[in-house]
Amino acid sequence: MMNTNKDKLVTMPVGKLLLQFSLPAIGGMIVNSLYNLVDRIFVGRIGGLAMTGIGLSLPFMMLLSAVSSLVGIGAAALSDLISSLIAIFALRSAVGHLNRRENEKQPTLIDLDTPAQEDQPLLSDSN
Template sequence: MTDSQEQKSISDLSTRPIGRLLWEYSMPAIVGMVVMSLYNVIDRIFIGRGVGAEAIAGLAITFPVMNISAAIGVLIGAGAAARVSIMLGQRDRRGAEEVLGNSTVLILVNAIAMIR
């Protein structure tokens, strides 16, 4: 992102109506949650018809683990987003980049730990 685009984004955040900004920035999260929910429902339909009740039982056991993994990812992401926003508001771009890097590494470590 060039400096002029960054300045325009910062200007938009300070001048545009809050309702419009909230709608614009929350829509990708809403779409993501709907897609994830649809994926789970459709996945269970195909597995139930193709494999059977035992496979559905396996999914029921692993579903809480998936939820915990997703919750940890959201926890790290939301915390990092808040910290990055604060640092960018203080014009501390270097600190914001460090937080972004650290949170990315932490999420990758979490993913590797959940895989094992």
């Protein structure tokens, strides 16, 4: 039987899971650092003023990256929360509707609760 991702989260050791899930983030940070290093090498050939421009713009770029990550991760969590609340509301509404239908006596043409007698008509008058 194949292991699903949910099974892995339950059965695998925490250290191995931490390493497995943190490797992509570490790789992304290394690529970003290498990009900044190569950018500084090429811009450094232009002159000191260009390096100053990169040095001044880097904090703003990091701030923009942090804010975009904040919005992206927060929107994903909010979307998941909203979809869960919608599903819970729909489920409660459906269960409540079923409970109301069971509690109400549905009008029927033939009353099956009482046995028919000879002088009682088969069709029920109760609505």
